[in-house]
Amino acid sequence: MKRTLFNEDHEAFREAVAEYTTRTLVPRHEQFIAQHGFDRDIWLEAGKQGLLGLEVPEEYGGGAAGDYRFNAVLGEELAKVSAAFSSCFGIHFDVCAPYLVELTTEEQKKRWLPRFCSGEMITAIGMTEPSGGSDLAALRTTAVKDGSDWIIDGSKTFITNGYTADLVIVAARTSPEKRAKGITLFALEEGMPGFTRGRKLDKVGQPESDTAELFFEGVRVPAENVIGEIDRGFIHMMERLPQERIGSAVSNIAHAAQILVETLQYVKDRKAFGQSVGSFQHNKFLLADLVTRVEVTQAYVDQAVEAHNRGELSAVDAAKAKWWSAEVQNSVLDHCVQLHGGYGFMNEYRVARAWQDARVTKIWAGSNEIMKEIIGRDLGL
Numbered sequence: 001m002k003r004t005l006f007n008e009d010h011e012a013f014r015e016a017v018a019e020y021t022t023r024t025l026v027p028r029h030e031q032f033i034a035q036h037g038f039d040r041d042i043w044l045e046a047g048k049q050g051l052l053g054l055e056v057p058e059e060y061g062g063g064a065a066g067d068y069r070f071n072a073v074l075g076e077e078l079a080k081v082s083a084a085f086s087s088c089f090g091i092h093f094d095v096c097a098p099y100l101v102e103l104t105t106e107e108q109k110k111r112w113l114p115r116f117c118s119g120e121m122i123t124a125i126g127m128t129e130p131s132g133g134s135d136l137a138a139l140r141t142t143a144v145k146d147g148s149d150w151i152i153d154g155s156k157t158f159i160t161n162g163y164t165a166d167l168v169i170v171a172a173r174t175s176p177e178k179r180a181k182g183i184t185l186f187a188l189e190e191g192m193p194g195f196t197r198g199r200k201l202d203k204v205g206q207p208e209s210d211t212a213e214l215f216f217e218g219v220r221v222p223a224e225n226v227i228g229e230i231d232r233g234f235i236h237m238m239e240r241l242p243q244e245r246i247g248s249a250v251s252n253i254a255h256a257a258q259i260l261v262e263t264l265q266y267v268k269d270r271k272a273f274g275q276s277v278g279s280f281q282h283n284k285f286l287l288a289d290l291v292t293r294v295e296v297t298q299a300y301v302d303q304a305v306e307a308h309n310r311g312e313l314s315a316v317d318a319a320k321a322k323w324w325s326a327e328v329q330n331s332v333l334d335h336c337v338q339l340h341g342g343y344g345f346m347n348e349y350r351v352a353r354a355w356q357d358a359r360v361t362k363i364w365a366g367s368n369e370i371m372k373e374i375i376g377r378d379l380g381l
């Protein structure tokens with residue numbers, strides 16, 4: 001079905017993003033996979049193309065798009081190349097941006113946003129800890145007041161862009177007795193004494209993204225690096241998680257749709273028993289099923305993007321879009337591997353990598369179980 005979400009401006013932007021990914025990311029993809037991370041110039045080039053500051057006001061170097069559909073286009077085009085590109089850039093332009101634009105003081109905006117937009121400052125967000133990610137209110141990293149500064153102790157894990165980030169938004173406990181109501185967000189910056197990174201984590205998919213552990217040992221953070229209100233960090237995160245989840249859903253379905261298109265071509269070309277493998281009735285029906293599943297899911301995700309653009313996307317609907325798209329993505333890609341036969345299990349084939357890359361989408365940004373918990377609660381259960 002023809003999608004009705006985008007207009008000519010979005011499609012022109014899509015072309016510009018596709019030009020960037022084709023010229024800058026695709027030729028060096030294998031290199032980034034081998035080195036488990038991107039080179040800095042990739043970020044700088046994205047900054048030059050105006051891709052990083054879509055949500056940032058013009059006075060701080062951003063594009064001030066004021067339209068979430070541009071974020072969606074960017075997420076889709078990156079996901080078509082690799083789920084990891086979409087994730088790493090997405091954490092910066094789609095997940096961290098709202099914190100740094102909406103919750104910051106004028107002084108902080110001037111200090112951080114121009115470099116955020118240019119790609120000179122890469123960002124990450126640290127919520128998850130080794131002791132747990134789903135139960136965010138139970139986080140253990142502490143921030144204790146010392147004069148006007150805060151002293152931060154603890155650790156985070158599985159942090160996307162964690163190894164290279166210049167600024168990490170860190171959730172820490174400021175009021176031990178208050179659980180969710182005792183969490184504050186801090187900007188920890190590269191070079192702060194006591195702030196160290198562990199190894200780049202060895203993942204089963206998305207090898208090109210840097211995912212790291214972060215350690216904080218008596219890190220002195222000035223009051224000027226508090227983001228938002230003291231003890232309101234949990235609310236700040238809850239208010240912004242729907243955007244993170246709809247961003248994930250956009251990428252999930254774009255990623256699956258792209259590999260499905262490539263698989264369709266493969267099954268037309270590949271022969272067995274004297275005919276193309278796609279022409280066996282079993283496979284023809286299977287592909288009809290997969291194409292339908294992707295299109296139906298796309299329609300729901302598009303509706304959610306529209307709702308978010310109007311400022312009306314609920315946490316519940318974002319949760320539905322996120323878990324469902326992750327489920328469809330994973331099942332579609334599993335079938336795509338099967339349709340490729342043995343080649344589907346070879347890392348040199350995009351389908352094999354895509355299948356590995358997709359597994360995490362049922363876990364991160366709130367696992368599928370947590371998404372269903374949110375939906376179930378809304379049902380009064």
Ligand SMILES: Cc1cc2nc3c(=O)[nH]c(=O)nc-3n(C[C@H](O)[C@H](O)[C@H](O)COP(=O)(O)OP(=O)(O)OC[C@H]3O[C@@H](n4cnc5c(N)ncnc54)[C@H](O)[C@@H]3O)c2cc1C
Pocket residue numbers: 091124125126127128129131132133134135157158159160161203211360363364365366367368369370373
């Ligand atoms: C590659 C990667 C990148 C990531 N990037 C980031 C990042 O940039 N920043 C960040 O902060 N985090 C990041 N994460 C962390 C991610 O968000 C967490 O892994 C996720 O929220 C789950 O937390 P956990 O791993 O601690 O699992 P747990 O919370 O220990 O959960 C374990 C299992 O129990 C289930 N479970 C938990 N509670 C319930 C419940 N109430 N009902 C039913 N089942 C339940 C979970 O669904 C899961 O299946 C990333 C993770 C990965 C793998």
